[in-house]
Amino acid sequence: DGPKPLAGRTAIVTSGPTHEPIDPVRYIANRSSGRQGHAIAAALAALGAEVTLVSGPVTIPDPAGVTTVHVERAEEMRDVVISRLPVDIAVMVAAVADWRVASSSGQKIKKQPGEAPPPLLLTENPDILKTVGHHENRPALVVGFAAETQSVEENGRAKLERKGADMIVANDVSPETGIMGGSRNRVKIISRDGVADWPDLPKDAVAERLAALIAETLGAKIGA
Numbered sequence: 001d002g003p004k005p006l007a008g009r010t011a012i013v014t015s016g017p018t019h020e021p022i023d024p025v026r027y028i029a030n031r032s033s034g035r036q037g038h039a040i041a042a043a044l045a046a047l048g049a050e051v052t053l054v055s056g057p058v059t060i061p062d063p064a065g066v067t068t069v070h071v072e073r074a075e076e077m078r079d080v081v082i083s084r085l086p087v088d089i090a091v092m093v094a095a096v097a098d099w100r101v102a103s104s105s106g107q108k109i110k111k112q113p114g115e116a117p118p119p120l121l122l123t124e125n126p127d128i129l130k131t132v133g134h135h136e137n138r139p140a141l142v143v144g145f146a147a148e149t150q151s152v153e154e155n156g157r158a159k160l161e162r163k164g165a166d167m168i169v170a171n172d173v174s175p176e177t178g179i180m181g182g183s184r185n186r187v188k189i190i191s192r193d194g195v196a197d198w199p200d201l202p203k204d205a206v207a208e209r210l211a212a213l214i215a216e217t218l219g220a221k222i223g224a
């Protein structure tokens, strides 16, 4: 077989949730296993790309053939991602917490008998995909995800524009789909060319198809 289609290309993939501390023992987070993001990192590496995976806290192993950097918080994830630019490909799969606690406590907040629970004041986290999509060192191909529970295509298309992405992988994560935490995924690929509806597939197969599509799109864009 010939040269791998992504040989000589560099990629950053984010995966997993972020944990935003309330105090040293408590945090807020999104639900995310990291399965889809890790599989995409491995699939890009299998096509020859040099891949950095920036992973939030997950229980699955680091994929082989990929440089994995572990982070906890969204701001850390953003800093690592930006420090790796320029790259050819960015695939932002992480379920980044939209908010963090405005001033997290350095000490464990004590539960005081008879006292009201402490209020949590939240502040907005950086949007990593949007930052990358509008960066002066913007990768040639920027791919985002859209986990929605309704109006999947419409929301995905709006996200494509707002975040400055070339492609949005949109899926319906309503609890009855079993996608979150599960091993299968059913996605729509939204780009400026239109929408492709992929069948229900194992997450590894979605990753392989997406890596192949990325290689093809990048080749058409900047020459193979």
Ligand code: C5P
Binding pocket: 014, 074, 092, 093, 094, 095, 096, 097, 098, 125, 126, 127, 128, 129, 130, 143, 144, 145, 146, 147, 159
């Ligand atoms: O806006 P929403 O969170 O639905 O967008 C999802 C996409 O944006 C995903 O690709 C996700 O990784 C990325 N994202 C990000 N930083 C955030 C929020 C979302 O990179 N703070």
